[in-house]
Amino acid sequence: MAAPLNLEEGQSSTRPPRLNGNFYSLWKVRMHDFLMAEDNEIWEIVLDGPFIPMIQEKNGEKTRLVPKPRQKYDEADKKKIEKGYKAKTLLVCGIGPNEFNRVSAYESAKEIWDYLKTTHEGIEQVKESKIDMFTSSYEIFKMKEAETIHEMFTNFPPLPMCLEALENLSA
Incomplete structure (x- = not known):
């Protein structure tokens, strides 16, 4: 893979790499490494989707899992939800305004990652x-x-x- 002649940002361990529309393959590897270095759970959220707290609900003899009401979230639930927002924030900080306009309606880091991957690599x-x-x-x-x-x-x-x-x- 040819390296970009001029990167828009310096090589920083505190800022996510910037996708400028070119060199998606390079950005993808750098963003993966950045997210893993930040927290491996954040990378898992990007791959698997956000955490949704669930609770068992009984309906007669049957039980099923349903989303937990926000009022019943415990501290562990809140921490996991925060990581989902952090993953989304880090991805959004790593893209330019043109890419942002395309992904701004997505609600999760997984949706953003999947969209960028499909857009730049194709199916x-x-x-x-x-x-x-x-x-x-x-x-x-x-x-x-x-x-x-x-x-x-x-x-x-x-x-x-x-x-x-x-x-x-x-x-």
């Missing part, structure tokens, strides 16, 4: 299609007569895109 079918396209481009790629090696490689610009597509598929 599995799109990823596989891109790889097939790049593979066939490489298979038919040849050096033309009277062409230098430098010219040959500059005539085939999608190499960084191919590498990023392959990394996204394996991730």
Whole structure:
């Protein structure tokens, strides 16, 4: 993967990495590491969704789980809910205004993460299609007569895109 020529922010352990619309693969790895360093439970919330306190409700002989009323939250429930908001805040702090406009309606960090992943990587079918396209481009790629090696490689610009597509598929 090609590294960005100019990062918008410095390498900080206290600020989340910034997604500027480019180099999503780099941002995704850096954001994962940032969230894990902050608290591994925050990363789990991003993957699994927010914690919803539940209570057992009896209806005759049957019992079922239902969301707990806010008035019955204990301290442990409140702490877990806070981590969900912290995960969302850290993700939102790591994106630019264009991305924020697209995700501002989402209520959880998981929804934001999934949206960004789908937007920048595509669904599995799109990823596989891109790889097939790049593979066939490489298979038919040849050096033309009277062409230098430098010219040959500059005539085939999608190499960084191919590498990023392959990394996204394996991730």
